[in-house]
Amino acid sequence: MDSGIPADTAQLLTDLDRFIEEQIAPLQAADDNERFFDHRREWARTDFEAGGLPRAEWHELLTEMRRRADRAGFLRRDLPAELGGSEAGNLEMAIVREHLAHRGLGLHNDLQDESSIVGNFPSAHLVWKFGTDEQRSEFVEALITGERGLGFGLTEPDHGSDATWMETVGVRSGGDWILDGAKRWNTGMHVATHDLVFARTSGKPGDARGITAFLVPVDAPGFTIGLFRWTLNMPTDHADVTLRGVRVPDSAILGEEGRGLEIAQNFVHENRIRQAASSLGAAQYCIDESVAYARERVTFGQPLAARQAIQWPLVELHTDAAMLRELIRATARDLDTRSHMEVSDRVSMCNYRANRLVCDAADWAMQVHGGMGYSRHLPFEHIYRHHRRYRITEGAEEIQMRKVAGHLFGFTR
CATH class of the missing domain: 2.40.110.10 (Butyryl-CoA Dehydrogenase, subunit A, domain 2)
Structure with a gap:
């Protein structure tokens, strides 16, 4: 659902889709790299005998994806111009991250380790903003390229x-x-x-x-x-x-x-609104896939979509996604033009509601798809397992709700 996407951002989305089809999709299809995204994904990514760490092959594939995105001019989109970036604002990043997550599982945007063709670089931002000249020189570019972690x-x-x-x-x-x-x-x-x-x-x-x-x-x-x-x-x-x-x-x-806590909290609003947008995109993917399947699946002589027991939960989820999209984009727009503290409560609203929505949407997608939905041959269990953590990390939803309550009841000055 389009919600007033600026023309330049709409063109960016078109350019990103073309880049994915021309460079990232072929990379994913090569050398059995699909094993990192199909039913084998958790096993293929994880070296269980080495303590559960990411396998070297998985790390290298993500690194090559980022190299290609950097050469194409997409990776550093939100970074300062001095670092080769375009200084993209929060609204653009929210739209982009929702769009990429809405495409579903793929090398173009693997949120499990925050790896995307449009990078999110909180550590580089922090060193760039708070670091000395020596720290900037040592760390920032190296953090972007992966030479330092x-x-x-x-x-x-x-x-x-x-x-x-x-x-x-x-x-x-x-x-x-x-x-x-x-x-x-x-x-x-x-x-x-x-x-x-x-x-x-x-x-x-x-x-x-x-x-x-x-x-x-x-x-x-x-x-x-x-x-x-x-x-x-x-x-x-x-x-x-x-x-x-x-x-x-x-x-x-x-x-x-x-x-130091000012450093820890400095990029929190940007991170939370972007993460909310990603959760929204993944939720809409689950909703869309469920609707498409319900229209095709015939049970007892009728499409599954004809049954209100299927229709109404998806209607609720789709409606929540539409309303949340408006709130996320309006909040991101205000983050670009107003003091962050003026919209801090709305950032928290976006974040905890989006994280809850994607878990609900993934869970319902599993239910609609039945036994196959529960299997690892479809992506919904992976989406649920990944996004469930954001109801705890990045500020637990109770902390987010506490912040909203502080504004709502006047406890926060």
Whole structure:
């Protein structure tokens, strides 16, 4: 359903579709790469005997996809012009991410590890915005090309959404810092050269100030990558990390000392609206596929689509998708023109509702398709398993609803 897509964005979608058909679809079809997307996908992607990590062949295929997208001028679309980007706004990125997810499972847009022909580079954005000249030079381009990997170490074994109560600490030692603590769900550690570690360096538990972000080499003495935790959707890139007397120089601080949470939260609105758009696109894919199947499938002498038990749940989902599309695009448009805090509550609305919608749509698609829907020969179980995590990560839906409630009842200033 078109909702006032700007002409230049509409042309971009056409160009992306042509690029997919000419370069990405043939790559997916070559060398049995379909094994990463058909019923074999979880097994093909995961090296179960190596701790559940992504297989090297899967990682290389995603890397080649990004190389081709970069050469075609699509990969860096949202990055600053100085980095070869087009400085795409939130509205364009929301439309693009919905469009790519609506195409279904494929090499063009594999959300399992946030890999797409139109890249999303939160780590590069953070270093570009908060880093020193030396940090920018060392990390930004390398993060885009994959020569460097930056993990994200915020969550701890006993602290998730309550990040201001984290127990990892940093203590000054001469011109250096000594870091001690533990992280859980430390994302991206299978390819990380560095980890963005958040540690309390001043203040007391519960204070927003006093937490500092450090760029820590993963080969630093005392830095240990432990168990990669297996999840509902495999492979995993989420590790347990311990820091015991890890020494880093003062130059390892990203941004200002004591203001690390501002870094963690800086790109949150963009990430959440883009993730909501992706969930919406995947939900609409599930709805469309279910409608098409119900029209073709004949039971007891009639198309499945003739039965209200099939019609009405899909009508509800389709209606919710249409309304959510309007909210997501209006919110993305306002993110481009207004203070983020003015629309923070609407970003949360979009995010938690879209994540819930895609789970409902995937679940109903499995039901409509019957036994085949439950099988891995159709993509719905994969979509459900992938998107279910976003009701917890990127800000659990309870946290999102709490934010909306704060605005609604006047508790948030």
